[in-house]
Amino acid sequence: MIRASDDYYRGLVERLRRLPTETEWVEFKVNNENPQMIGKYISALSNSAALNEKEMAYILWGIDDATHEVTGTNFSPSETKKGNQELENWLAGLTTPDVDFFFKEVTVDGNRVIVLEIPKATVRPVSFNGTEFIRIGSYKKKLKDFPEKERALWRSFENTAYELRTTVSNVTEEEVTALLDCAGYYTLLKLPLPTNRAGIIHNMLDEEFIREMDNGNYEITNMGALLLAKDLNNFRNLKRKAIRVIQYKGNGRTHALREKIFTRGYAVEFDAICDYINTLVPQNEEIESGSRIEHRMFPEKAVREMVSNLIIHQQLDVRGAGPMMEIFDTKIEASNPGGLLVDVNRIIDTAPHARNESMASFLRMARICEERGSGFDRMEEGMSDLKIPAPKVETGDDFTRTKLYWYPSLKDWKKEDRIRTCYLATCYYYVNEIPVANALLRERFGVDSQNMYVVSRIIKETMEAGFIKLADENGAKKTRKYLPYWA
Numbered sequence: 001m002i003r004a005s006d007d008y009y010r011g012l013v014e015r016l017r018r019l020p021t022e023t024e025w026v027e028f029k030v031n032n033e034n035p036q037m038i039g040k041y042i043s044a045l046s047n048s049a050a051l052n053e054k055e056m057a058y059i060l061w062g063i064d065d066a067t068h069e070v071t072g073t074n075f076s077p078s079e080t081k082k083g084n085q086e087l088e089n090w091l092a093g094l095t096t097p098d099v100d101f102f103f104k105e106v107t108v109d110g111n112r113v114i115v116l117e118i119p120k121a122t123v124r125p126v127s128f129n130g131t132e133f134i135r136i137g138s139y140k141k142k143l144k145d146f147p148e149k150e151r152a153l154w155r156s157f158e159n160t161a162y163e164l165r166t167t168v169s170n171v172t173e174e175e176v177t178a179l180l181d182c183a184g185y186y187t188l189l190k191l192p193l194p195t196n197r198a199g200i201i202h203n204m205l206d207e208e209f210i211r212e213m214d215n216g217n218y219e220i221t222n223m224g225a226l227l228l229a230k231d232l233n234n235f236r237n238l239k240r241k242a243i244r245v246i247q248y249k250g251n252g253r254t255h256a257l258r259e260k261i262f263t264r265g266y267a268v269e270f271d272a273i274c275d276y277i278n279t280l281v282p283q284n285e286e287i288e289s290g291s292r293i294e295h296r297m298f299p300e301k302a303v304r305e306m307v308s309n310l311i312i313h314q315q316l317d318v319r320g321a322g323p324m325m326e327i328f329d330t331k332i333e334a335s336n337p338g339g340l341l342v343d344v345n346r347i348i349d350t351a352p353h354a355r356n357e358s359m360a361s362f363l364r365m366a367r368i369c370e371e372r373g374s375g376f377d378r379m380e381e382g383m384s385d386l387k388i389p390a391p392k393v394e395t396g397d398d399f400t401r402t403k404l405y406w407y408p409s410l411k412d413w414k415k416e417d418r419i420r421t422c423y424l425a426t427c428y429y430y431v432n433e434i435p436v437a438n439a440l441l442r443e444r445f446g447v448d449s450q451n452m453y454v455v456s457r458i459i460k461e462t463m464e465a466g467f468i469k470l471a472d473e474n475g476a477k478k479t480r481k482y483l484p485y486w487a
Contacts, residue, residue, distance in 0.1 A: 025045055028059075030064065035087055058117060134146060166221060180224060260276065309375055332403070334402045344393050345423075348376055467485055469484075
């Protein structure tokens with residue numbers, strides 16, 4: 001991760017020294033290097049920074065806490081140990097959730113000063129060794145003893161969407177353009193590239209990809225990095241959010257053929273991800289007019305929608321998990337952290353719910369996804385064109401998984417595939433105001449009129465399962481129309 005220069009930290013020390021007193025997000029020390037004390041302060045200052053709407057909190061060694069004069073310090077974080085562990089590793093192991101704190105040594109007026117930079121709490125209160133702390137004035141206290149502060153802290157987490165929280169701070173204009181593919185932004189929106197860096201920074205600020213700091217440097221938001229990063233590995237807390245694509249031999253996970261991780265931002269890498277997946281999609285051979293013709297077993301539009309859904313519907317604050325596409329011989333699976341936001345049985349007709357609204361809005365402008373809730377409809381359209389089962393969606397509290405299946409013929413379909421496809425096709429036709437009769441469903445399943453009894457049996461199975469119903473209970477058998485159960 002890119003860190004600010006020595007000059008920046010010297011300037012930071014001077015600005016913090018000018019504070020009239022210690023604040024709830026700044027602590028001055030001279031030589032106190034007790035590891036337990038430092039750990040408790042990391043918790044207290046991180047939580048207090050969130051309450052005070054500060055991106056960072058600080059401990060400064062080598063500054064007199066009364067006069068704020070530079071005294072220098074003997075404290076050396078790199079040489080301090082707790083037991084057999086280095087101080088920084090020991091502190092990190094007892095801090096929950098992970099906090100990307102950072103020790104920096106600088107020389108101010110010829111004296112050694114140590115700066116401990118502590119990011120604000122963002123997802124939940126930060127604890128040290130199982131206890132959460134908070135600053136009350138200049139005192140360090142247990143958070144549980146101040147319930148009003150605790151409630152206010154939790155509210156602060158809810159007020160800022162994860163996508164708009166900061167991932168990297170104190171970067172210069174040059175570092176912004178080094179970390180983000182700003183040129184890709186203009187390519188996506190079909191806009192001319194500004195003639196100077198100031199114009200680029202202006203647009204990045206407008207999109208909330210970055211924010212200006214009081215010192216004139218910038219913060220990069222999670223959204224800015226996730227959409228435009230040149231390399232997500234430069235952003236410590238976002239590395240696991242890169243999209244993984246794995247291809248397997250067969251329909252199990254015991255034999256992986258290849259794996260690729262796309263480490264550029266979602267927006268600038270989207271087409272490359274889709275193209276790569278489509279090159280791996282299995283081919284189905286058919287004989288047409290004496291020639292052997294190969295066809296992709298899954299439609300490109302369905303693959304595209306799966307990838308876009310991975311991006312905009314994933315729960316970004318889940319640690320250690322990211323979006324993944326898996327390709328098997330006769331199926332494709334797309335998985336992302338976070339449960340589905342709508343009823344799985346109402347996925348076609350329910351109004352759209354985007355977990356990451358700001359990201360979804362930009363991706364819509366870039367024509368990568370839509371916010372109209374039509375993504376699943378288009379997946380079903382693609383599957384219908386190839387006469388294969390409708391997409392299957394599985395969800396729980398912490399995951400969503402979409403599956404596409406391919407079968408050589410209708411007789412190979414499982415009963416659940418027949419019922420799901422009949423129901424979702426009925427939903428699709430209903431929301432598009434198309435009357436659903438046996439003939440229309442025969443077309444969906446690729447069945448000719450001579451075998452209409454096959455589809456009649458599927459309709460009966462779907463009605464018995466409670467997913468569709470007759471539009472008119474008293475209608476003639478030959479003119480029966482069908483509706484989703486909720487219509």
